[in-house]
Amino acid sequence: MLPAIPFNKPYFSGNETRYIEQAVRSGKISGDGMFTQRVHAFFEHQLGFRKALLTTSCTDALEMAALLLNIKPGDEVIMPAFTFVSTANAFVLRGAKVVFADSTALNPNLDAAALEGLVTPRTRVIVPVHYAGIACDMAAVQAVAQRHGLAVVEDAAHAIDSCYRGQPLGSLGTLAAFSFHETKNIISGEGGLLVVNDADLNARAEVIREKGTTRSAFFRGEVDKYGWVDVGSSFLPSDIIAAFLWAQIENLTDIQRQRRAIWQRYYAALEPLRARGIGLPALPNYATNNGHLFYLVCRSLTERTALIIHLRQRDILAVFHYLPLHKSAYYAAQHDGRALPWADHYADCLVRLPLFYELSETAQDRVIAAVLGFYRPH
Known part of the structure:
Protein backbone atom coordinates (compact mmCIF):
# COMPACT_ATOMS: atom_id res chain seq x y z
CA MET A 1 0.00 0.00 0.00
CA ASN A 251 16.13 28.93 5.56
CA LEU A 252 13.63 31.13 3.75
CA THR A 253 15.51 31.10 0.44
CA ASP A 254 15.71 27.31 0.35
CA ILE A 255 12.10 26.87 1.49
CA GLN A 256 10.90 29.22 -1.21
CA ARG A 257 13.00 27.60 -3.92
CA GLN A 258 11.46 24.21 -3.13
CA ARG A 259 7.87 25.44 -2.80
CA ARG A 260 8.06 27.36 -6.08
CA ALA A 261 9.48 24.30 -7.84
CA ILE A 262 6.56 22.17 -6.59
CA TRP A 263 4.10 24.86 -7.68
CA GLN A 264 5.64 25.06 -11.15
CA ARG A 265 5.53 21.24 -11.58
CA TYR A 266 1.83 21.28 -10.76
CA TYR A 267 1.18 24.11 -13.17
CA ALA A 268 3.10 22.55 -16.06
CA ALA A 269 1.45 19.15 -15.63
CA LEU A 270 -2.10 20.37 -15.07
CA GLU A 271 -2.18 23.29 -17.52
CA PRO A 272 -3.87 21.14 -20.21
CA LEU A 273 -6.96 21.03 -17.97
CA ARG A 274 -7.66 24.63 -18.96
CA ALA A 275 -8.99 23.32 -22.25
CA ARG A 276 -11.57 21.37 -20.22
CA GLY A 277 -12.75 24.54 -18.44
CA ILE A 278 -10.80 23.89 -15.22
CA GLY A 279 -9.25 27.00 -13.65
CA LEU A 280 -5.61 27.23 -12.54
CA PRO A 281 -3.97 29.99 -10.49
CA ALA A 282 -3.73 33.20 -12.51
CA LEU A 283 -0.71 35.44 -11.99
CA PRO A 284 -1.19 39.07 -13.14
CA ASN A 285 1.88 40.78 -14.61
CA TYR A 286 2.21 42.94 -11.49
CA ALA A 287 2.39 39.96 -9.11
CA THR A 288 4.91 37.28 -8.17
CA ASN A 289 4.34 33.69 -7.09
CA ASN A 290 5.56 32.68 -3.62
CA GLY A 291 4.53 29.03 -3.86
CA HIS A 292 2.11 29.28 -0.95
CA LEU A 293 -0.66 27.09 -2.32
CA PHE A 294 -1.78 25.50 -5.58
CA TYR A 295 -5.44 25.27 -6.45
CA LEU A 296 -7.81 24.17 -9.17
CA VAL A 297 -11.21 25.72 -9.84
CA CYS A 298 -13.67 23.00 -10.80
CA ARG A 299 -16.75 23.60 -12.92
CA SER A 300 -19.26 22.91 -10.16
CA LEU A 301 -19.65 22.01 -6.51
CA THR A 302 -20.66 18.49 -7.55
CA GLU A 303 -17.49 18.08 -9.58
CA ARG A 304 -15.28 19.40 -6.77
CA THR A 305 -16.87 17.05 -4.24
CA ALA A 306 -16.33 14.12 -6.58
CA LEU A 307 -12.69 15.12 -7.19
CA ILE A 308 -11.93 15.34 -3.45
CA ILE A 309 -13.52 11.91 -2.92
CA HIS A 310 -11.59 10.51 -5.90
CA LEU A 311 -8.30 11.75 -4.41
CA ARG A 312 -9.15 10.54 -0.90
CA GLN A 313 -9.85 7.05 -2.24
CA ARG A 314 -6.24 7.13 -3.43
CA ASP A 315 -4.98 8.31 0.00
CA ILE A 316 -4.44 11.90 -1.17
CA LEU A 317 -5.87 14.67 0.99
CA ALA A 318 -7.09 17.70 -0.95
CA VAL A 319 -9.25 20.35 0.68
CA PHE A 320 -11.48 23.27 -0.24
CA HIS A 321 -11.08 26.71 1.24
CA TYR A 322 -13.31 29.44 2.62
CA LEU A 323 -17.05 29.51 2.91
CA PRO A 324 -18.17 32.98 1.78
CA LEU A 325 -18.54 35.28 4.78
CA HIS A 326 -21.53 37.15 3.34
CA LYS A 327 -23.50 33.89 3.66
CA SER A 328 -22.17 32.88 7.08
CA ALA A 329 -24.58 32.02 9.87
CA TYR A 330 -23.21 34.88 11.96
CA TYR A 331 -23.11 37.72 9.42
CA ALA A 332 -25.58 36.93 6.62
CA ALA A 333 -28.32 39.05 8.18
CA GLN A 334 -25.98 42.07 8.24
CA HIS A 335 -24.94 41.75 4.59
CA ASP A 336 -26.63 44.28 2.32
CA GLY A 337 -28.03 41.60 0.01
CA ARG A 338 -25.77 42.16 -3.01
CA ALA A 339 -25.01 39.03 -5.02
CA LEU A 340 -21.31 38.14 -4.96
CA PRO A 341 -21.16 35.49 -7.67
CA TRP A 342 -17.40 35.06 -7.91
CA ALA A 343 -17.00 34.64 -4.15
CA ASP A 344 -19.72 31.99 -4.31
CA HIS A 345 -18.02 30.35 -7.28
CA TYR A 346 -14.65 29.99 -5.54
CA ALA A 347 -16.33 28.80 -2.35
CA ASP A 348 -18.10 26.04 -4.32
CA CYS A 349 -15.44 25.10 -6.83
CA LEU A 350 -11.90 25.80 -5.55
CA VAL A 351 -9.84 22.82 -4.36
CA ARG A 352 -6.30 22.97 -2.92
CA LEU A 353 -3.78 20.27 -3.71
CA PRO A 354 -1.05 19.04 -1.33
CA LEU A 355 1.92 21.43 -1.26
CA PHE A 356 4.65 21.29 1.36
CA TYR A 357 8.46 21.37 1.41
CA GLU A 358 8.96 17.61 1.69
CA LEU A 359 6.46 16.65 -1.02
CA SER A 360 8.62 14.40 -3.21
CA GLU A 361 8.39 14.33 -6.98
CA THR A 362 7.15 10.75 -6.72
CA ALA A 363 4.33 11.76 -4.38
CA GLN A 364 3.51 14.82 -6.47
CA ASP A 365 3.36 12.66 -9.58
CA ARG A 366 0.78 10.52 -7.78
CA VAL A 367 -1.34 13.60 -7.12
CA ILE A 368 -1.00 14.79 -10.71
CA ALA A 369 -1.84 11.37 -12.13
CA ALA A 370 -4.89 11.09 -9.88
CA VAL A 371 -6.19 14.51 -10.93
CA LEU A 372 -5.61 13.85 -14.62
CA GLY A 373 -7.19 10.43 -14.23
CA PHE A 374 -10.32 12.01 -12.79
CA TYR A 375 -10.68 14.25 -15.84
CA ARG A 376 -9.66 11.64 -18.42
CA PRO A 377 -12.58 10.85 -20.76
CA HIS A 378 -14.07 7.47 -20.00
Whole structure:
Protein backbone atom coordinates (compact mmCIF):
# COMPACT_ATOMS: atom_id res chain seq x y z
CA MET A 1 0.00 0.00 0.00
CA LEU A 2 1.33 3.44 -0.93
CA PRO A 3 1.77 5.94 1.91
CA ALA A 4 -0.93 8.56 2.34
CA ILE A 5 -0.17 12.03 1.01
CA PRO A 6 -1.28 14.70 3.51
CA PHE A 7 -2.44 18.15 2.47
CA ASN A 8 0.25 19.77 4.61
CA LYS A 9 3.29 18.69 6.59
CA PRO A 10 5.20 21.21 8.75
CA TYR A 11 8.84 21.54 7.70
CA PHE A 12 11.63 21.68 10.27
CA SER A 13 14.92 23.14 9.07
CA GLY A 14 17.00 21.55 11.85
CA ASN A 15 17.83 24.45 14.15
CA GLU A 16 14.41 25.00 15.71
CA THR A 17 15.00 22.99 18.88
CA ARG A 18 18.58 24.26 19.23
CA TYR A 19 17.40 27.85 19.14
CA ILE A 20 14.57 27.10 21.55
CA GLU A 21 17.15 25.68 23.95
CA GLN A 22 19.25 28.84 23.54
CA ALA A 23 16.22 30.95 24.38
CA VAL A 24 15.52 28.84 27.48
CA ARG A 25 19.15 29.01 28.62
CA SER A 26 19.19 32.78 28.15
CA GLY A 27 16.75 33.09 31.05
CA LYS A 28 14.47 35.34 28.95
CA ILE A 29 11.63 33.38 27.39
CA SER A 30 8.85 35.96 27.62
CA GLY A 31 8.22 38.40 24.77
CA ASP A 32 10.76 40.59 22.99
CA GLY A 33 13.81 38.47 23.78
CA MET A 34 16.87 38.07 21.58
CA PHE A 35 15.15 35.94 18.93
CA THR A 36 12.21 38.34 18.67
CA GLN A 37 14.70 41.13 18.04
CA ARG A 38 16.38 39.09 15.29
CA VAL A 39 13.01 38.49 13.64
CA HIS A 40 12.12 42.18 13.82
CA ALA A 41 15.50 43.17 12.35
CA PHE A 42 15.06 40.76 9.44
CA PHE A 43 11.70 42.15 8.42
CA GLU A 44 12.76 45.75 8.88
CA HIS A 45 16.23 45.61 7.30
CA GLN A 46 15.97 42.75 4.80
CA LEU A 47 12.41 43.29 3.58
CA GLY A 48 12.25 47.03 4.25
CA PHE A 49 9.17 47.12 6.46
CA ARG A 50 9.18 50.33 8.48
CA LYS A 51 8.29 48.65 11.77
CA ALA A 52 7.69 44.97 12.46
CA LEU A 53 6.10 43.58 15.61
CA LEU A 54 5.85 39.85 16.20
CA THR A 55 2.42 38.74 17.46
CA THR A 56 0.89 35.50 18.68
CA SER A 57 -1.12 35.12 15.44
CA CYS A 58 -2.13 36.90 12.26
CA THR A 59 -5.53 37.28 13.92
CA ASP A 60 -3.91 39.28 16.71
CA ALA A 61 -2.05 41.42 14.18
CA LEU A 62 -5.35 42.25 12.47
CA GLU A 63 -6.98 43.03 15.82
CA MET A 64 -4.09 45.36 16.64
CA ALA A 65 -4.63 47.07 13.27
CA ALA A 66 -8.28 47.71 14.11
CA LEU A 67 -7.29 49.18 17.49
CA LEU A 68 -4.56 51.34 15.97
CA LEU A 69 -7.00 52.79 13.44
CA ASN A 70 -9.53 53.59 16.18
CA ILE A 71 -12.29 51.61 14.51
CA LYS A 72 -15.60 52.35 16.27
CA PRO A 73 -19.22 51.21 16.06
CA GLY A 74 -20.77 52.42 12.83
CA ASP A 75 -17.51 52.56 10.88
CA GLU A 76 -17.45 50.58 7.65
CA VAL A 77 -14.63 48.33 6.47
CA ILE A 78 -14.46 46.93 2.93
CA MET A 79 -12.95 43.46 2.43
CA PRO A 80 -13.50 40.40 0.22
CA ALA A 81 -16.22 37.93 1.14
CA PHE A 82 -13.87 35.11 0.15
CA THR A 83 -11.46 35.21 3.09
CA PHE A 84 -10.81 33.68 6.48
CA VAL A 85 -13.09 34.77 9.33
CA SER A 86 -10.23 36.52 11.19
CA THR A 87 -10.12 39.23 8.51
CA ALA A 88 -13.66 40.26 9.43
CA ASN A 89 -13.61 39.43 13.14
CA ALA A 90 -10.82 41.89 13.86
CA PHE A 91 -13.05 44.79 12.81
CA VAL A 92 -16.40 43.37 13.92
CA LEU A 93 -14.96 43.17 17.45
CA ARG A 94 -14.62 46.98 17.36
CA GLY A 95 -18.24 47.38 16.25
CA ALA A 96 -17.56 47.98 12.56
CA LYS A 97 -19.91 47.06 9.75
CA VAL A 98 -18.20 44.85 7.17
CA VAL A 99 -18.97 45.65 3.54
CA PHE A 100 -18.10 42.65 1.42
CA ALA A 101 -16.53 42.94 -2.03
CA ASP A 102 -16.73 40.25 -4.66
CA SER A 103 -13.71 38.40 -6.03
CA THR A 104 -12.50 38.75 -9.61
CA ALA A 105 -13.01 36.35 -12.49
CA LEU A 106 -9.22 36.08 -12.74
CA ASN A 107 -8.55 34.90 -9.18
CA PRO A 108 -10.09 35.00 -5.67
CA ASN A 109 -8.64 38.43 -4.81
CA LEU A 110 -11.08 41.28 -4.27
CA ASP A 111 -12.39 43.13 -7.30
CA ALA A 112 -10.64 46.50 -6.99
CA ALA A 113 -12.73 47.91 -9.84
CA ALA A 114 -15.84 47.60 -7.64
CA LEU A 115 -14.38 49.42 -4.62
CA GLU A 116 -15.45 52.93 -5.59
CA GLY A 117 -19.11 51.91 -5.56
CA LEU A 118 -18.79 50.45 -2.05
CA VAL A 119 -17.36 53.57 -0.38
CA THR A 120 -19.72 55.63 1.78
CA PRO A 121 -19.13 58.52 4.20
CA ARG A 122 -18.76 55.89 6.95
CA THR A 123 -15.99 53.92 5.22
CA ARG A 124 -12.69 53.91 7.12
CA VAL A 125 -10.59 51.02 5.84
CA ILE A 126 -10.03 48.77 2.82
CA VAL A 127 -8.60 45.31 3.57
CA PRO A 128 -7.14 43.62 0.47
CA VAL A 129 -6.36 39.92 1.02
CA HIS A 130 -3.48 38.59 -1.09
CA TYR A 131 -4.96 35.15 -1.70
CA ALA A 132 -2.43 32.36 -2.33
CA GLY A 133 0.34 34.93 -2.00
CA ILE A 134 -0.70 36.60 -5.27
CA ALA A 135 -0.95 40.38 -5.00
CA CYS A 136 -4.20 42.27 -5.27
CA ASP A 137 -4.27 45.19 -7.70
CA MET A 138 -2.73 47.51 -5.14
CA ALA A 139 -2.50 50.57 -7.41
CA ALA A 140 -6.26 50.47 -7.87
CA VAL A 141 -6.84 49.85 -4.14
CA GLN A 142 -4.55 52.69 -3.14
CA ALA A 143 -6.10 55.09 -5.65
CA VAL A 144 -9.54 54.61 -4.08
CA ALA A 145 -8.08 54.87 -0.57
CA GLN A 146 -6.28 58.12 -1.37
CA ARG A 147 -9.33 59.70 -3.01
CA HIS A 148 -11.41 59.06 0.10
CA GLY A 149 -8.81 59.34 2.86
CA LEU A 150 -9.03 55.66 3.82
CA ALA A 151 -6.49 53.40 5.52
CA VAL A 152 -5.36 50.20 3.79
CA VAL A 153 -4.65 47.09 5.87
CA GLU A 154 -3.02 44.32 3.85
CA ASP A 155 -4.07 40.85 4.94
CA ALA A 156 -0.81 39.22 3.88
CA ALA A 157 -1.34 35.95 5.76
CA HIS A 158 -0.39 33.99 2.62
CA ALA A 159 2.04 36.48 1.20
CA ILE A 160 5.51 36.14 2.71
CA ASP A 161 8.21 36.73 0.06
CA SER A 162 5.77 37.89 -2.59
CA CYS A 163 5.73 41.24 -4.38
CA TYR A 164 3.59 43.78 -6.19
CA ARG A 165 5.57 45.46 -8.97
CA GLY A 166 8.80 44.67 -7.14
CA GLN A 167 7.65 45.90 -3.73
CA PRO A 168 7.22 43.32 -0.95
CA LEU A 169 3.62 42.65 -0.03
CA GLY A 170 3.08 44.06 3.43
CA SER A 171 5.00 47.24 2.61
CA LEU A 172 2.23 48.95 0.65
CA GLY A 173 -0.61 49.47 3.11
CA THR A 174 -0.90 51.65 6.18
CA LEU A 175 -0.62 48.38 8.12
CA ALA A 176 -0.19 44.71 7.22
CA ALA A 177 -0.61 41.34 8.92
CA PHE A 178 1.30 38.10 8.27
CA SER A 179 0.75 34.55 9.50
CA PHE A 180 3.26 31.91 10.60
CA HIS A 181 0.67 29.21 11.22
CA GLU A 182 1.94 25.71 10.49
CA THR A 183 0.26 25.72 7.07
CA LYS A 184 2.23 28.75 5.88
CA ASN A 185 5.57 28.95 4.03
CA ILE A 186 7.57 29.74 7.17
CA ILE A 187 6.07 28.71 10.46
CA SER A 188 6.18 28.86 14.24
CA GLY A 189 3.15 26.65 14.92
CA GLU A 190 1.05 29.70 15.66
CA GLY A 191 2.37 33.21 15.20
CA GLY A 192 1.96 36.41 13.25
CA LEU A 193 3.46 39.79 12.48
CA LEU A 194 2.07 43.32 12.38
CA VAL A 195 3.78 45.66 9.94
CA VAL A 196 3.43 49.38 10.64
CA ASN A 197 4.19 51.51 7.58
CA ASP A 198 2.91 54.80 9.02
CA ALA A 199 5.56 56.15 11.41
CA ASP A 200 2.91 58.13 13.30
CA LEU A 201 1.49 54.80 14.54
CA ASN A 202 4.77 53.26 15.73
CA ALA A 203 4.70 54.32 19.37
CA ARG A 204 1.03 53.47 19.85
CA ALA A 205 1.50 50.07 18.21
CA GLU A 206 4.07 49.19 20.89
CA VAL A 207 1.71 50.38 23.62
CA ILE A 208 -1.27 48.38 22.33
CA ARG A 209 0.89 45.27 21.97
CA GLU A 210 2.04 45.59 25.61
CA LYS A 211 -1.37 45.70 27.33
CA GLY A 212 -1.79 49.44 26.75
CA THR A 213 1.37 50.29 28.71
CA THR A 214 4.70 51.98 28.01
CA ARG A 215 6.54 48.82 29.02
CA SER A 216 8.56 48.57 25.79
CA ALA A 217 9.83 52.12 26.19
CA PHE A 218 10.66 51.39 29.84
CA PHE A 219 12.83 48.39 28.95
CA ARG A 220 14.71 50.57 26.45
CA GLY A 221 15.34 53.10 29.21
CA GLU A 222 13.24 55.78 27.56
CA VAL A 223 10.95 56.26 30.59
CA ASP A 224 11.72 55.78 34.28
CA LYS A 225 8.60 53.68 34.90
CA TYR A 226 5.81 52.27 32.82
CA GLY A 227 2.11 52.85 33.23
CA TRP A 228 -1.25 52.23 31.63
CA VAL A 229 -1.77 54.86 28.92
CA ASP A 230 -4.12 53.30 26.33
CA VAL A 231 -6.23 50.28 25.48
CA GLY A 232 -4.35 47.14 24.57
CA SER A 233 -3.81 43.48 25.21
CA SER A 234 -1.03 40.90 25.43
CA PHE A 235 -0.29 40.47 21.74
CA LEU A 236 3.42 39.60 21.94
CA PRO A 237 4.53 35.95 21.78
CA SER A 238 7.07 34.08 23.87
CA ASP A 239 10.65 34.23 22.65
CA ILE A 240 10.42 30.43 22.31
CA ILE A 241 8.06 30.97 19.38
CA ALA A 242 10.43 33.56 17.92
CA ALA A 243 13.34 31.12 18.28
CA PHE A 244 11.47 28.53 16.19
CA LEU A 245 10.58 31.17 13.61
CA TRP A 246 14.16 32.41 13.36
CA ALA A 247 15.32 28.95 12.28
CA GLN A 248 12.71 29.08 9.53
CA ILE A 249 13.70 32.58 8.42
CA GLU A 250 17.32 31.50 8.10
CA ASN A 251 16.13 28.93 5.56
CA LEU A 252 13.63 31.13 3.75
CA THR A 253 15.51 31.10 0.44
CA ASP A 254 15.71 27.31 0.35
CA ILE A 255 12.10 26.87 1.49
CA GLN A 256 10.90 29.22 -1.21
CA ARG A 257 13.00 27.60 -3.92
CA GLN A 258 11.46 24.21 -3.13
CA ARG A 259 7.87 25.44 -2.80
CA ARG A 260 8.06 27.36 -6.08
CA ALA A 261 9.48 24.30 -7.84
CA ILE A 262 6.56 22.17 -6.59
CA TRP A 263 4.10 24.86 -7.68
CA GLN A 264 5.64 25.06 -11.15
CA ARG A 265 5.53 21.24 -11.58
CA TYR A 266 1.83 21.28 -10.76
CA TYR A 267 1.18 24.11 -13.17
CA ALA A 268 3.10 22.55 -16.06
CA ALA A 269 1.45 19.15 -15.63
CA LEU A 270 -2.10 20.37 -15.07
CA GLU A 271 -2.18 23.29 -17.52
CA PRO A 272 -3.87 21.14 -20.21
CA LEU A 273 -6.96 21.03 -17.97
CA ARG A 274 -7.66 24.63 -18.96
CA ALA A 275 -8.99 23.32 -22.25
CA ARG A 276 -11.57 21.37 -20.22
CA GLY A 277 -12.75 24.54 -18.44
CA ILE A 278 -10.80 23.89 -15.22
CA GLY A 279 -9.25 27.00 -13.65
CA LEU A 280 -5.61 27.23 -12.54
CA PRO A 281 -3.97 29.99 -10.49
CA ALA A 282 -3.73 33.20 -12.51
CA LEU A 283 -0.71 35.44 -11.99
CA PRO A 284 -1.19 39.07 -13.14
CA ASN A 285 1.88 40.78 -14.61
CA TYR A 286 2.21 42.94 -11.49
CA ALA A 287 2.39 39.96 -9.11
CA THR A 288 4.91 37.28 -8.17
CA ASN A 289 4.34 33.69 -7.09
CA ASN A 290 5.56 32.68 -3.62
CA GLY A 291 4.53 29.03 -3.86
CA HIS A 292 2.11 29.28 -0.95
CA LEU A 293 -0.66 27.09 -2.32
CA PHE A 294 -1.78 25.50 -5.58
CA TYR A 295 -5.44 25.27 -6.45
CA LEU A 296 -7.81 24.17 -9.17
CA VAL A 297 -11.21 25.72 -9.84
CA CYS A 298 -13.67 23.00 -10.80
CA ARG A 299 -16.75 23.60 -12.92
CA SER A 300 -19.26 22.91 -10.16
CA LEU A 301 -19.65 22.01 -6.51
CA THR A 302 -20.66 18.49 -7.55
CA GLU A 303 -17.49 18.08 -9.58
CA ARG A 304 -15.28 19.40 -6.77
CA THR A 305 -16.87 17.05 -4.24
CA ALA A 306 -16.33 14.12 -6.58
CA LEU A 307 -12.69 15.12 -7.19
CA ILE A 308 -11.93 15.34 -3.45
CA ILE A 309 -13.52 11.91 -2.92
CA HIS A 310 -11.59 10.51 -5.90
CA LEU A 311 -8.30 11.75 -4.41
CA ARG A 312 -9.15 10.54 -0.90
CA GLN A 313 -9.85 7.05 -2.24
CA ARG A 314 -6.24 7.13 -3.43
CA ASP A 315 -4.98 8.31 0.00
CA ILE A 316 -4.44 11.90 -1.17
CA LEU A 317 -5.87 14.67 0.99
CA ALA A 318 -7.09 17.70 -0.95
CA VAL A 319 -9.25 20.35 0.68
CA PHE A 320 -11.48 23.27 -0.24
CA HIS A 321 -11.08 26.71 1.24
CA TYR A 322 -13.31 29.44 2.62
CA LEU A 323 -17.05 29.51 2.91
CA PRO A 324 -18.17 32.98 1.78
CA LEU A 325 -18.54 35.28 4.78
CA HIS A 326 -21.53 37.15 3.34
CA LYS A 327 -23.50 33.89 3.66
CA SER A 328 -22.17 32.88 7.08
CA ALA A 329 -24.58 32.02 9.87
CA TYR A 330 -23.21 34.88 11.96
CA TYR A 331 -23.11 37.72 9.42
CA ALA A 332 -25.58 36.93 6.62
CA ALA A 333 -28.32 39.05 8.18
CA GLN A 334 -25.98 42.07 8.24
CA HIS A 335 -24.94 41.75 4.59
CA ASP A 336 -26.63 44.28 2.32
CA GLY A 337 -28.03 41.60 0.01
CA ARG A 338 -25.77 42.16 -3.01
CA ALA A 339 -25.01 39.03 -5.02
CA LEU A 340 -21.31 38.14 -4.96
CA PRO A 341 -21.16 35.49 -7.67
CA TRP A 342 -17.40 35.06 -7.91
CA ALA A 343 -17.00 34.64 -4.15
CA ASP A 344 -19.72 31.99 -4.31
CA HIS A 345 -18.02 30.35 -7.28
CA TYR A 346 -14.65 29.99 -5.54
CA ALA A 347 -16.33 28.80 -2.35
CA ASP A 348 -18.10 26.04 -4.32
CA CYS A 349 -15.44 25.10 -6.83
CA LEU A 350 -11.90 25.80 -5.55
CA VAL A 351 -9.84 22.82 -4.36
CA ARG A 352 -6.30 22.97 -2.92
CA LEU A 353 -3.78 20.27 -3.71
CA PRO A 354 -1.05 19.04 -1.33
CA LEU A 355 1.92 21.43 -1.26
CA PHE A 356 4.65 21.29 1.36
CA TYR A 357 8.46 21.37 1.41
CA GLU A 358 8.96 17.61 1.69
CA LEU A 359 6.46 16.65 -1.02
CA SER A 360 8.62 14.40 -3.21
CA GLU A 361 8.39 14.33 -6.98
CA THR A 362 7.15 10.75 -6.72
CA ALA A 363 4.33 11.76 -4.38
CA GLN A 364 3.51 14.82 -6.47
CA ASP A 365 3.36 12.66 -9.58
CA ARG A 366 0.78 10.52 -7.78
CA VAL A 367 -1.34 13.60 -7.12
CA ILE A 368 -1.00 14.79 -10.71
CA ALA A 369 -1.84 11.37 -12.13
CA ALA A 370 -4.89 11.09 -9.88
CA VAL A 371 -6.19 14.51 -10.93
CA LEU A 372 -5.61 13.85 -14.62
CA GLY A 373 -7.19 10.43 -14.23
CA PHE A 374 -10.32 12.01 -12.79
CA TYR A 375 -10.68 14.25 -15.84
CA ARG A 376 -9.66 11.64 -18.42
CA PRO A 377 -12.58 10.85 -20.76
CA HIS A 378 -14.07 7.47 -20.00
